[in-house]
Amino acid sequence: MRLLRNWLIGLSLAMIAAGALSSYAGNHQLRWGAPPSPPAWEARASASGPVAVGTAKPLARSEPRLIWIPQIHVYAQIESRGLRPDGAAGLPSLSTPFLTSWFDRGPSPGQRGTAAVFGHVDSYKVGPAVFYRLGLLRPGDLVYITLEDREVAIFRVYALAMYLKTAFPTDVVYRYTRWPTLRLITCGGAFDEQTHHYLSNVVVFASYVGARRWRPRPG
Amino acid sequence: MTVEVFCGGEAESATLFGATLGLADLILMHGASRAHDFEVTVTLPTSIRPGTYHPAVDCSNGAAGSATLHVNPVPGHAPQTGDGTTATATGSPLAPIGYWLMGLGALTGATAIAIRRRPAHRH
Numbered sequence: 001m002r003l004l005r006n007w008l009i010g011l012s013l014a015m016i017a018a019g020a021l022s023s024y025a026g027n028h029q030l031r032w033g034a035p036p037s038p039p040a041w042e043a044r045a046s047a048s049g050p051v052a053v054g055t056a057k058p059l060a061r062s063e064p065r066l067i068w069i070p071q072i073h074v075y076a077q078i079e080s081r082g083l084r085p086d087g088a089a090g091l092p093s094l095s096t097p098f099l100t101s102w103f104d105r106g107p108s109p110g111q112r113g114t115a116a117v118f119g120h121v122d123s124y125k126v127g128p129a130v131f132y133r134l135g136l137l138r139p140g141d142l143v144y145i146t147l148e149d150r151e152v153a154i155f156r157v158y159a160l161a162m163y164l165k166t167a168f169p170t171d172v173v174y175r176y177t178r179w180p181t182l183r184l185i186t187c188g189g190a191f192d193e194q195t196h197h198y199l200s201n202v203v204v205f206a207s208y209v210g211a212r213r214w215r216p217r218p219g
Numbered sequence: 220m221t222v223e224v225f226c227g228g229e230a231e232s233a234t235l236f237g238a239t240l241g242l243a244d245l246i247l248m249h250g251a252s253r254a255h256d257f258e259v260t261v262t263l264p265t266s267i268r269p270g271t272y273h274p275a276v277d278c279s280n281g282a283a284g285s286a287t288l289h290v291n292p293v294p295g296h297a298p299q300t301g302d303g304t305t306a307t308a309t310g311s312p313l314a315p316i317g318y319w320l321m322g323l324g325a326l327t328g329a330t331a332i333a334i335r336r337r338p339a340h341r342h
Contacts, residue, residue, distance in 0.1 A: 008331035015324030023317025032305040087295030105292050121301035128305055165297035174293035191306035201297050
């Protein structure tokens with residue numbers, strides 16, 4: 001009986017100690033982990049360099065409705081937004097973290113020029129938001145954008161970059177390109193808990209490779 | 220931006236009027252590959268405002284016309300796309316597991332103490 005009692009006391013102490021350690025670690029560990037950043041090897045030069053020109057015919061203007069990025073499991077609606085009074089791009093609300101927005105004062109995806117699509121990286125409502133994994137894209141990955149006129153514009157990623165917001169190069173990111181290009185933009189890098197903002201932006205650069213007609217999924 | 224104009228017969232030069240674009244008043248255009256065809260490439264000032272512009276072009280043979288140029292605005296600031304939830308929110312499944320372990324440990328300890336206090340059974 002004494003042996004059993006001692007064994008139970010030992011087990012009890014061990015469980016309490018393990019439980020205390022586990023709850024401490026659990027309460028101090030990030031629930032999701034910071035958003036992935038583009039690797040350091042991704043040279044910014046490739047983002048500002050010449051764009052690979054394809055042979056497909058650029059598309060007519062049509063508002064984008066859906067974005068599909070199979071590599072990072074993004075399938076989301078796109079809403080049209082213009083400029084806010086302060087000159088920044090209009091964005092979806094943080095309460096709709098799985099929506100993306102297209103900057104409708106610029107070209108539509110597939111038109112000549114640079115189309116821009118924005119998405120949140122995270123939100124208090126859900127944790128990781130629509131563009132949380134944007135930094136995991138790599139050159140060669142494909143992005144599909146379904147337009148109002150039922151064309152699906154297809155883009156291939158050719159560069160990723162992360163820029164400090166205090167030195168955000170609008171001339172590089174939004175510069176006019178004779179060939180249709182696309183920018184996917186979200187936040188990233190370190191988070192400043194005093195200003196409640198990320199210090200950087202992750203930007204994906206993609207080039208138009210062609211289009212196909214949208215077909216509803218069977219069934 | 221490149222402006223190209225076909226002036227037609229007898230034209231020897233052409234001029235772009237750049238004042239509305241924030242450029243020099245008169246910009247001489249160069250001969251292009253075809254005869255009577257002239258072009259000039261200019262860099263627009265970054266201060267140009269969004270809108271539609273119609274800079275005039277005059278040819279030396281009296282022909283005149285204008286180019287049409289659309290200047291689209293671009294966002295002026297870096298976007299704020301996130302509230303830091305994933306970079307700051309803490310609490311993993313380890314925490315509730317820890318609470319369960321501590322509870323179970325306390326229960327086991329109480330059982331052990333109860334065993335100790337139970338009086339010995341004598342015949």
